[in-house]
Amino acid sequence: MSLLNNVLLTITADMGGWELFKNSLLPMITGGIKYTIPLTLISFAVGIVLALLTAMMRLSNSRFLRAPAVAYVSAIRGTPMLVQLFIVFYGMPSLNITIDPFPSAIIAFSLNVGAYASEIIRASILSIPKGQWEAGYTVGMSHSTTLKRIILPQAARVSIPPLSNTFISLVKDTSLASLILVTELFRRAQEIAARTYDFMLIYVEAAILYWVICFLLSLVQEAIERRLSRYTAR
Amino acid sequence: MYLSIKGLSKSFGELEVLKDIEVNVEKGKVLTIMGPSGSGKTTLLRCLNALEEPSGGVFTFEDGFSLDFDKKVSKQDWLRLRRKSGMVFQSYNLFPHKTALENVTEGPIIVQKREKKQVQEMAERLLAKVGLRDKMHLYPHQLSGGQQQRVGIARALAIEPELMLFDEPTSALDPELIGEVLGVIKELANEGWTMVIVTHEVQFAEQVSDEVLFMDGGYIIEQGPPKQVLKEPKEKRTQQFLQRILNP
Ligand SMILES: Nc1ncnc2c1ncn2[C@@H]1O[C@H](COP(=O)(O)OP(=O)(O)OP(=O)(O)O)[C@@H](O)[C@H]1O
Ligand SMILES: [Mg+2]
Numbered sequence: 495m496s497l498l499n500n501v502l503l504t505i506t507a508d509m510g511g512w513e514l515f516k517n518s519l520l521p522m523i524t525g526g527i528k529y530t531i532p533l534t535l536i537s538f539a540v541g542i543v544l545a546l547l548t549a550m551m552r553l554s555n556s557r558f559l560r561a562p563a564v565a566y567v568s569a570i571r572g573t574p575m576l577v578q579l580f581i582v583f584y585g586m587p588s589l590n591i592t593i594d595p596f597p598s599a600i601i602a603f604s605l606n607v608g609a610y611a612s613e614i615i616r617a618s619i620l621s622i623p624k625g626q627w628e629a630g631y632t633v634g635m636s637h638s639t640t641l642k643r644i645i646l647p648q649a650a651r652v653s654i655p656p657l658s659n660t661f662i663s664l665v666k667d668t669s670l671a672s673l674i675l676v677t678e679l680f681r682r683a684q685e686i687a688a689r690t691y692d693f694m695l696i697y698v699e700a701a702i703l704y705w706v707i708c709f710l711l712s713l714v715q716e717a718i719e720r721r722l723s724r725y726t727a728r
Numbered sequence: 729m730y731l732s733i734k735g736l737s738k739s740f741g742e743l744e745v746l747k748d749i750e751v752n753v754e755k756g757k758v759l760t761i762m763g764p765s766g767s768g769k770t771t772l773l774r775c776l777n778a779l780e781e782p783s784g785g786v787f788t789f790e791d792g793f794s795l796d797f798d799k800k801v802s803k804q805d806w807l808r809l810r811r812k813s814g815m816v817f818q819s820y821n822l823f824p825h826k827t828a829l830e831n832v833t834e835g836p837i838i839v840q841k842r843e844k845k846q847v848q849e850m851a852e853r854l855l856a857k858v859g860l861r862d863k864m865h866l867y868p869h870q871l872s873g874g875q876q877q878r879v880g881i882a883r884a885l886a887i888e889p890e891l892m893l894f895d896e897p898t899s900a901l902d903p904e905l906i907g908e909v910l911g912v913i914k915e916l917a918n919e920g921w922t923m924v925i926v927t928h929e930v931q932f933a934e935q936v937s938d939e940v941l942f943m944d945g946g947y948i949i950e951q952g953p954p955k956q957v958l959k960e961p962k963e964k965r966t967q968q969f970l971q972r973i974l975n976p
Contacts, residue, residue, distance in 0.1 A: 628779055629821035633835030633887055634811050643838060647825050724867075 511695055518696060521682045522703055529596065529678035531707070533668045536600055538661055541607025548612035553619060563612070570609035576670050578602045583674040599671040603664065610660055618653035619645060651722045658715040662708050669704070679703060729790060730755040730891065730922050731776075736785030736797075738771055745771045746782075747946040753891070755790065756920040760933045760954070763943035764969055769926040772943070773893050776924065778810040813891040814884030818899050820876045822868040828855060828879045829864040835887040847886075854882040858912050874905030881912055892916065894925040910936075928973055934958050942966045 551563035570578070583598040593601065622645050630640030672681035683700035687693050729752050736749035745768045753759055761769045774780040776787075782797040789812070795805055822831050832851040836842045855864050858878035868876050877897055884892060894913065898906040910932050917923065917936045927933055933940060933954060940957040942950040942965075950963045961967045 623821075625817060625819055625821040626823070628815075629817065629823065631779065631810065632777060632813075632815040633883065634807075634839035635835070639838065643834070644823055651825075 511692070514690060514692055515695060515699055518683070518686045518699060521686065522679050522700060525677055525682035526679040526703060526707065529671070529676055530665070530668050530680075533596070533599055533603065533671060533676070533678060534661075534665050537603035537607055537668075538664055540600070540604035541611055541664075542657075544604060544608030545611035545615050548608060549615040549619065552612065552616055567609045567612060570606055571613075575602075575606055575667055576673065578606060579670055579674055595671070595674050595676045598674055599668070599676050603668065603671075606667075607660060607664060611657060614653050614656045614660065615649065618649035621652055622648050654715070654719050654722060658712070661715075662711055665707055665711065666704060729753070731790070732786075732788045734786045734788070736772075736775065736787075737783045738768075738775060738780060739783045745946050746775070749785070749948060751941065751948065751951075753922060753924060754938065755922055757938040758917050758923045758925060758936050760937040760940045761924065761926045761943060762928065762930075762933065762940060762969070763949075767943040768946045769943055770895055773815070773895050773924060773926060776891070777813050777815045777893055778806055779815075811887070812889060813893050814887055814889035816877070816880050816884050816892070816894045816897050818896040820868070820873075820880045820900070822876055822879055822883070824868050827865050827867055828860060828871065828882075831868070831879055832882045832886045835883065840887065851882070851886060854885050855879070857915075858882050859908070872905060873901045874908045877901065877909045878912055881909075881916075885916075890922065892921050892923045894923065894927070896926050896928065898927070898929060930958060930970065930974060942969070944969075 548563045548566060551559040552567075554560060579599065579602040582593065582602045583595060586593055586598075619641075626644055626648065627640055630644040635643065668678060669680035671678050672684060675681070677685075680700055683696050687696040690696070731753040733749060733751045733753070736746055736751075737744065738746040749772065751759070761772065763769055771780055775782045781801075784798045786794065786796050786798075787809070788794045793805075793808065795801055795809060822828075823834065826834060829848070829851055832854060833844075833847050836847040836850070837844055852861070852864065855861060858881055860875060860878055860882070863871060863875060868879070871879065877900075881897075897913065898909050901909065906929070910929065913923075913925065914932075914936055925933075925936070937954045940952065940954045941948055942957055942961070942963070944965050950957055950961060950966045957966065958970065961970060
């Protein structure tokens with residue numbers, strides 16, 4: 495409670511705080527719109543494609559497809575996100591591959607989402623009863639047609655809640671990109687705080703902005719879930 | 729004769745589930761399979777529908793199509809076998825994300841690439857035939873068990889199979905819903921469908937079957953017209969089984 499009091503004091507006690515709050519809103523929101531949101535959306539989209547591919551490889555009968563998928567998921571899940579980001583941005587140049595901050599972040603975050611989401615997708619596919627595959631076969635479908643028309647639509651429904659969690663984590667994780675010089679929302683906050691020394695005010699403001707973004711996203715998630723659940727008993 | 733099965737065997741690892749099965753399925757006739765749990769009834773049906781790969785044996789169809797499971801079966805032959813029959817499952821296995829109508833049209837439109845409007849009309853006819861004309865646009869979870877199973881039957885009929893397979897179609901149903909499903913199957917029998925039915929409903933089997941087959945431990949123990957197998961069984965195990973299900 496004393497924390498909240500302090501915050502309120504900082505903001506209201508002197509009107510300078512309020513002015514600063516208003517003035518830093520624009521740069522932070524700009525950072526959010528120019529970098530945080532595109533970084534999240536692009537990484538998530540690429541990550542989901544990677545995840546589908548990886549899940550298919552892990553579910554296949556061929557060891558040569560399964561092994562690289564298993565290794566990829568294990569490596570990403572076993573290393574810190576920040577380290578992955580640094581390898582792409584600071585590490586690659588020593589192999590004579592230099593990538594700008596924003597694309598570096600896209601690569602690192604996509605790979606990260608791909609690994610985590612592949613596990614979710616794989617588990618969702620496995621959660622669909624065997625009888626659904628067989629029903630597909632008995633109306634004449636091949637394995638891949640059954641997967642596409644019968645299994646994946648049902649697995650999508652199952653995977654929406656956990657994938658939404660991944661998505662919301664991603665929004666917040668993009669703040670790590672500030673450490674490789676992407677001028678996203680949090681980097682803007684750091685810049686302003688370094689100039690004004692108003693750490694509390696500025697970082698709380700950043701927190702509020704992330705919170706708003708995540709709240710709006712959770713509304714979208716609910717809408718998608720409602721749409722996909724129209725065929726399930728409630 | 730529609731199909732002759734010779735020397736059919738099936739093992740799961742060490743476990744031999746079907747042993748040297750010899751059966752003829754007559755065209756336009758109903759063959760009923762009975763027997764205790766674990767005797768291999770489901771496995772036999774699944775072999776006919778290519779959901780299970782037999783370990784050995786030969787299927788010969790009236791059109792000359794023949795499959796020898798002691799040799800390697802090509803993917804094409806495999807598909808051809810599967811498309812000969814329609815399967816009705818004990819647990820319905822309807823597609824939960826599709827309406828009753830879509831469940832029925834899925835096979836013909838997606839797999840057989842038949843004309844959409846024609847398929848739609850045919851599906852509506854089939855659903856009307858199983859008494860569900862007014863439930864076409866409902867999802868499976870909005871239907872009772874008996875209604876779901878009737879959709880299952882319509883879905884199997886829609887791919888225009890030569891042979892209909894039923895695996896205990898009423899075992900998951902409440903007693904008061906069994907009649908409506910058996911009624912539909914009887915109607916199909918009267919229309920001259922070739923069918924293989926696994927069921928524990930003795931009275932129904934007596935009415936609908938042309939031939940009853942009693943299995944135990946992977947073998948066919950007894951085989952003959954329903955009056956003989958169900959009324960005056962020769963084999964002790966058949967007698968015991970019938971006694972058990974008639975006087976539980
Ligand atoms: N996929 C499988 N893997 C291993 N064993 C199996 C498999 N499917 C069936 N079995 C075994 O094969 C035997 C025959 O099973 P099947 O399902 O054909 O019996 P059933 O006569 O249909 O019995 P029920 O009346 O209980 O349905 C059983 O012992 C069963 O445990
Ligand atoms: Mg069975």
